[in-house]
Amino acid sequence: MRKLAIAVAVLMSAGPVTTAAQAATGILATHRAVYDLSLKSASERSGISGMAGRMVYEFNGSACDGYTVSFRFVTQVLTGNESRLTDQQTTTFEDVRDRTFRFVTRSFVDETLDRETRGSARAQDGGLSIALEQPEKTTLNIPDARLPTEHLLEMIERAQAGERFYESRLYDGSDGGDTAMITTSILGAEQAPEAGDDEAAAAGDLSDDRFWPVSMSYFEESAEGDGLPVYSISFKLYENGVTRDLTMDYGDFVLEGELAALEMFEPEPCE
Template sequence: MRMLAIASLALLATTTVQAAPAAGAGGLAAHRAVYDLSLKDASERSGISGMIGRMVYEFNGSACEGYTVSFRFVTEIATGEDSRLTDQQTTTFEDVRQGKFSFVTRSYVDQKLDHEVRGSAEVSGDGLSVDLDQPEKLAVDIAKARFPTEHMIELIHKAVEGERFYESRIYDGSDDGDKAMITTTILGDKQPVEASDAEAKRAGELADDAFWPVSMSYFEETAEGDGLPVYSIAFKLYENGVTRDLTMDYGDFVLQGQLAQLDIFKPEPCVEQ
């Protein structure tokens, strides 16, 4: 469910080696987006007969103070005659100027804590220095990678510049927090909203704005050759970083996420020192 972290945004970021360009002429929007989730497809091997849920994603902050992301991803999964409730809660903080990132993710199954990942990472030389507190104490150095905010800035900059395919590496603290992932991204040409697009009408002030269709695949760093992605995601991306019409493919099953509500927040003031 790393795509939630991928959707985090910022106005200006530094990468592990060089500065990333600002994302869009108007910057990126602090916002709260609610998505209704449904099962689009599932293989027989998955054992899943049905799935519904809701995802709430909130992005706040400023270039001066840093950026926070808070999201909750709740699903009810039916498997034959049984069902289980999963609840993933994540909060992150990213200081894009100092190249620092911290995160906490708690995953619950049927309201009982199943897994917790807590730690931080920062740019160190030509790589990242990662310090984990949970699930166990661990310090590890990994190759250079973008944090989630940086990654979104890169994505929007590529789209604005007309680049249609690129590869990147991202670190977002997911799984056990001890590794990065390789991403490949395909960007379509900017498209106008169709009159029949009911979801667009729920995007408030963005309802009539054009968007880019985006498809991203995630691979393990150790994958060789033409290995299959761990998962992939497709979505419609606005220039201010808001996303909608999500399709999340986890291999054995595919989830659809439709925007149910969008609130754009007033940006926090940022006075340059």
């Protein structure tokens, strides 16, 4: 579910892997965004009768010192007469210059730890070298892929250039942390907020700023043909990396995330 932090990461595009990071470093705004989550739809097969929650995304750091993301995704899930509380907590650090990435994710169900994934990745010899500590200690090498902040920078650069579609390989340490995913991104033309856009007001100083509507789909790397995505997300993206108006499609159910609060931090000096 944290693939929003996206706010954020990949290969299969032309040019050297560092191009986007070199061109766009320094434009990302450090901030804390809070999103209210609600269930948009659910299939009968999902067994879900209701879902609501909150997502908090905090982005700190600089292009010189690296970027830290703290992310928490809490939902109350209703299935028939039962209720389940899920809580996913993720912290990552990424250096876009050295192309290194560290991550830890803990998933709780009803306040009991259900799973922990911890590890790191480093660009090496034209690929990614991954060292996992949890759930099992292991090392492996995979084909090169964009890292989350690197991917966000690339997306902004492509949107600014007027590109509308591209495909990438993304590694963000999700699931077991042992594989990348293929992403397809559709970047809409830059837009101004419409009259009566209540959510825009929550964006504070950004409320009148233009944005790009973005749709992303995530596919298993081993998928063949025109298979269905594992997960899809759409959102409005500002040129400083802030996002709002989220729709997260997990196949059997769809969640909406409305920006409830946005706090912009003072940018860290980059010397």
